[in-house]
Amino acid sequence: MAATTTWNDPNHCPFCETELETPGAGFVDHLGQNPDCEDGFEAWRSNVAGDVPGGWSG
Structure with a gap:
């Protein structure tokens, strides 16, 4: 799994x-x-949760 995740193509994980x-x-x-991807997503989500006003519902 890559150390840096770039969300620039919705057609690829x-x-x-x-x-x-x-x-x-x-x-x-x-x-x-x-x-492994689910773990990466959960880690990403926990890192950005504080950046989203009102919390993260997804």
């Missing part, structure tokens, strides 16, 4: 660069099937 079936729901499905 930012953690492993795998092409997603669809952006959005496809990303969520991908996370459910790939524990």
